[in-house]
Amino acid sequence: MTGTGLLLAVSATLLGLAGLALLFKVWRKPGQPVLLASGWALLAVSLLLWFVANHDRGVAQVTSLLMLLVAGAITLPGFLGTNGLQSPVRERPAPALAPVSALGRAQRVASGIWTFLIAGPIAGLIAFFTAGGLLRLIRPETGNPATAVVSAFIAALVLWALLSTLLLMEKRPLRRSAYAIGGSFFALAVAFIG
């Protein structure tokens, strides 16, 4: 980094810290929209200056640094003061649970395995084949397809993560299964027919 770059980087870090301090101030005493906007603006300017100083590496550097400083500042005092599983907890009396039959237990295990398969491999299959279909749409007819391929790849991973979450959020097992199976057919159709 050049001397100017270094100066920019230091100023940008200070601006970022000032932005975070403003956000903290607004959090402590709400109802100050100007300060709130200024806090976010300073953070944005900080990232922009780091980009000027050291391009995308600079943005990654300052983001990592600010994350560490804030997460450390907020949690370190608390971290030293919490006791994890050593903590005493006011325990309520255990509720009486209905006995579960062997068949019921086996059904629960099977349901758990099916849920795992849906949220893991099946969601992955839907995500990758849907992204394959997306790639057919965005791939340029001529020229380098690298950007289209990488975009489809990123879309596949985000979609997989999102689908896993959404399928696990669905509490009714039948509906969850129907979504997953329907989604698989849709993805395969999009990938190979569409």
Added chain:
Amino acid sequence: MAKTLWPKSSSARVDSSLSAHSIMGLVISAILFVVCLSGTVAVFEDELEWWEQANVAPVESVSPAVLQSTAEEVLRRDPETTHLYLYPPRENWPRFIAGGDNGIYAVDENGTFVSPLEANWNEFLVHLHYYLNLPESFGMIIVAIFGVMLVSMAISGLLAHPRIFRDAFRFKRQGQPRLAQADLHNRLSVWTTPFIVAVAGTGAMIGLFTIGALVFAQTNFGGDTRKLSEAIFGGEVIEADDTPAPIVGIDLAVEQLAKDAPGQPPFLVVMHEPGQKSQHIEFYVDETDRLIYGETYTYSTEGELLAIGHNADGPAGQQIAMSMYRVHFGDFGGVAMKLIYFILGLMLCVIIAGGLNIYFLKRREKGRAAPRLEALWSGWVWGSTLFLPVTLIGAILGLSIGWLVAIYWIGSAVCSLAACVLTSAAMAGNVLRLALGAALMLCALIHAAVVGGDWSNPYILLSSVSLFVTGAAFAAWPFLRGGFRPVVAGKDLSFTPGE
């Protein structure tokens, strides 16, 4: 408190998000913890590799002639290799490493081969993080799926957090322990979300590339995975010709590179098809303001520039793909950035461990305490951490990688089961923390006695001192926090076996 900017969410949606977050957490946490912990330590893989072979002296620079003679010597030792790799020293990394497909060596500044690169623990650690010590092609996919699941956990965690801005700086240390644990878990998670998503996403992309390539090749490239791979990473520069030829031209190409890319010495030199007519030389040059792994320049053995990779100024997709490695391992700002990544990685481990702590504390509150499961979890967290330095001691004493793998997994499982059967979570945590501290200090001491090393080398000295000081801190921790009795006033939470 401030009005939240987060979209308003129904309590039903928050409940189902939380339920999804819990289910996923329960299923993946144990293995995810090991992946994250090993990745956190692997941030320093280069430094630890050198530390394991501390007697290799630093090399400040090597001449083009030495690079040439080193390449010749590598080919003489490994005539079957299809590539030669030379890692010349660079500004912040004074080492010279060279090798082929079947062996890597530490080399001095005159091109003398000092010793084979044998850093068993480092290799074990990297294998643990990349493949969970499973067969490589299978293991990498499994680890990558854990990356996707971590992103999924981040999504469900954010959806389950309706007061994300209102709670942005909140940390409640007093009152209900579960809320304090939840605050620790939530604050760390929210503020480190970009890091978590970046490392999990890049890890998933690296590990699932083969799966993605297979699917996309089927749907878009007529089943030709090579075509897809070449679209991103570029293809062969010269058509293969296996007619034997003398290995020449690295010195010439280095001199030419200095003219084509002035002030940018290479950090990696790869000779493709060495000893064949189609041999050519590829240089990786560090673009110090970019996240890409490096810009590539390919030369013929006559010093003619054949191709530039355009990793820095090519299509955005190529730039993103080439940035995966540095973003994942925090290798974009020297030791300082690695240290930041290391601490952020530790925070991620705390998030994972804390997540299950919240689950267990919730169960206790509902009258469904599961002390044995709590102890099992505590034993796993601290046991899998303890057995990293234990295996390091084993490696220093000469154990092979197979033994290290066995000791690590069996040792961690035994710690976990012993905690479950014999003691409470709190006691297991304290005992294993003390053992971890002792093991870390022993690492430094045994290393000094067995390996020795050049103490004027700051990389070696700092590694040893860091291990010892961290060990001392862990060993002192249970005593500073009230000894082996659970620290919270008035109530002994240990339980006796059979209770």
